[in-house]
Amino acid sequence: GAVVSQHPSWVICKSGTSVKIECRSLDFQATTMFWYRQFPKQSLMLMATSNEGSKATYEQGVEKDKFLINHASLTLSTLTVTSAHPEDSSFYICSADTSGTSTDTQYFGPGTRLTVL
């Protein structure tokens, strides 16, 4: 089956620093990737949709200047949390879409736990 990886799996950083999270589709090409955020004991909330080679579409309430998304290739999307603060501490999950194939399914990465001190 399709595999999506994320790196790193966890990261601890100081307030004010920037953190980059990578999302890769390992055995398929994904024209669309999605970024979700999950706070403790809450469900996944869609942050943004990124299409290869174009600007990401952000959900209402998500600051595009704070959460920079780059989808430079069909197998890689990155999320950079700029000037991270403790309230940005969360579990970030990406997924890759196989739309256009017979399965039309989203496959999810294992998540990245960000802790901002």
Place this chain on the structure above:
Amino acid sequence: KQEVTQIPAALSVPEGENLVLNCSFTDSAIYNLQWFRQDPGKGLTSLLLIQSSQREQTSGRLNASLDKSSGRSTLYIAASQPGDSATYLCAVKRNDMRFGAGTRLTVKP
């Protein structure tokens, strides 16, 4: 905007019991519906995927049904085991995937 609701929010049952988790969604124009399991601090494990043209899917002790016209899906777990304890998430997909808040299941030995 698609809204996904899961009932109940939490459920505690003794081992061996059969149980049903419910999911409802407001926009029936979906491509598919998926049930996931999430253990504490972990990522998502896909359990069952139902395409919009399908009525149900089965995997082992799990059975999921979909009534797209009424905006409902159920996940049936037979003969529950302590290892089934987790949060179960329902998600519907059209252009993107929207999640319910989940049902936290505890199966007591």
